[in-house]
Amino acid sequence: MTREKMRIVMLGCGGFIGSHLLDRLLAENECEIHGWDLADYKIKEHLAHPKFHMHRSTISSPAALQEIEQEIEKSDIVINLAAICNPAEYNTRPLDVIHSNLFDIYPLIELCAKHKRWLMSFSTSEVYGRTVASYLPNNNYEDPNLFELRENETPLIMGPISNQRWTYACAKQMTERLIYAHHMESQLPFTVIRPLNFFGPKMDYIPGRDGEGVPRVLACFMTALLDNKPMYLVDGGEARRTIVSIHDAIDALLLMLKKPHQAQNQVFNIGNRENEVTMAELADLMRQTYARITGDMNYKEHPILTISSQDFYGKGYEDCDRRMPDLSQAQTLLGWTPKIPLTDALFETMDFYHQNYA
Numbered sequence: 489m490t491r492e493k494m495r496i497v498m499l500g501c502g503g504f505i506g507s508h509l510l511d512r513l514l515a516e517n518e519c520e521i522h523g524w525d526l527a528d529y530k531i532k533e534h535l536a537h538p539k540f541h542m543h544r545s546t547i548s549s550p551a552a553l554q555e556i557e558q559e560i561e562k563s564d565i566v567i568n569l570a571a572i573c574n575p576a577e578y579n580t581r582p583l584d585v586i587h588s589n590l591f592d593i594y595p596l597i598e599l600c601a602k603h604k605r606w607l608m609s610f611s612t613s614e615v616y617g618r619t620v621a622s623y624l625p626n627n628n629y630e631d632p633n634l635f636e637l638r639e640n641e642t643p644l645i646m647g648p649i650s651n652q653r654w655t656y657a658c659a660k661q662m663t664e665r666l667i668y669a670h671h672m673e674s675q676l677p678f679t680v681i682r683p684l685n686f687f688g689p690k691m692d693y694i695p696g697r698d699g700e701g702v703p704r705v706l707a708c709f710m711t712a713l714l715d716n717k718p719m720y721l722v723d724g725g726e727a728r729r730t731i732v733s734i735h736d737a738i739d740a741l742l743l744m745l746k747k748p749h750q751a752q753n754q755v756f757n758i759g760n761r762e763n764e765v766t767m768a769e770l771a772d773l774m775r776q777t778y779a780r781i782t783g784d785m786n787y788k789e790h791p792i793l794t795i796s797s798q799d800f801y802g803k804g805y806e807d808c809d810r811r812m813p814d815l816s817q818a819q820t821l822l823g824w825t826p827k828i829p830l831t832d833a834l835f836e837t838m839d840f841y842h843q844n845y846a
């Protein structure tokens with residue numbers, strides 16, 4: 489923290505990352521937090537905390553913006569987590585996705601620039617799009633230069649506009665560029681975070697229990713296990729992801745708050761290189777883990793089927809092939825290295841779902 493008691497504006501505080509950040513900030517730090525979100529069911533235990541003030545509203549109405557500006561003036565930092573960020577919606581609600589990740593955020597960037605307040609904005613590793621390797625014959629993954637994601641070097645490559653899956657990535661990229669432009673033209677202090685698959689309790693909803701639609705992959709597989717239905721691998725489950733425990737990720741965010749001079753005016757990948765799996769491997773690991781959690785060894789053979797992305801997500805879907813982050817920025821500037829193995833992160837997350845939803 490820069491001063492004894494940091495004042496924080498947190499937008500989208502009621503979501504997955506916001507809930508974990510609040511847990512740690514309120515438990516470990518002297519701070520005063522004003523949060524905005526439409527939902528608060530993941531942060532119920534903090535609503536009565538004297539250092540936390542919940543504004544149950546959208547961030548995009550003129551009235552809310554006025555209220556947010558008043559708070560920004562008194563605060564040290566604005567942490568922006570608010571977004572529609574569910575892959576199943578990128579091609580099915582493209583206008584809402586673009587609005588949420590670009591137009592709703594733009595006034596907040598302007599407010600931070602006007603008051604010269606540190607804006608910590610959550611972007612996504614999807615801004616990298618597909619890797620160079622994926623466009624080459626035989627998908628050459630031998631050479632890290634062709635697939636490793638480096639914040640300040642890697643080109644950001646997206647598919648055609650008819651593949652509406654890129655609406656999210658493109659809106660996030662434009663938001664990053666606007667933040668950077670304000671930094672260059674009016675010295676806006678900023679930090680852009682590109683998360684690479686944070687996993688942990690409270691991550692998503694379970695369709696039919698506390699939400700509807702198609703959630704992110706972990707909750708899709710989890711729902712299949714809970715409901716005794718097949719797990720579906722989209723396009724064979726060959727896409728690869730690196731998964732980082734939410735607790736390691738929150739450690740990185742807290743280090744940024746503690747070390748503003750190292751964190752400001754930087755873009756950070758936050759992920760875990762050691763925890764890389766294909767979606768097929770993830771499905772298998774999850775059924776093995778669920779067998780351990782429930783003590784029912786039948787789950788080890790839980791059915792896994794494959795489905796086309798067109799059938800699963802609808803028209804206009806296309807996947808990122810691989811996301812292997814270069815983490816040297818976070819290591820060098822913050823002294824951060826993720827520690828939690830995938831097996832532990834999965835066990836904790838799935839145990840939470842089992843206890844709360846089974």
Ligand SMILES: NC(=O)c1ccc[n+]([C@@H]2O[C@H](COP(=O)([O-])OP(=O)(O)OC[C@H]3O[C@@H](n4cnc5c(N)ncnc54)[C@H](O)[C@@H]3O)[C@@H](O)[C@H]2O)c1
Pocket residue numbers: 499500501502503504505506524525526527545546547548568569570571572573588592610611612613682683684685686687691
């Ligand atoms: N979790 C990840 O692994 C991951 C990966 C890549 C990017 N991100 C980014 O990190 C941020 C937070 O992600 P998350 O996983 O916590 O998502 P989340 O969906 O759990 O949380 C987002 C929160 O924003 C709120 N919100 C959306 N629009 C709003 C509005 N107009 N007004 C007020 N609140 C609004 C939602 O109600 C929700 O509680 C997002 O910007 C997301 O794009 C997360």
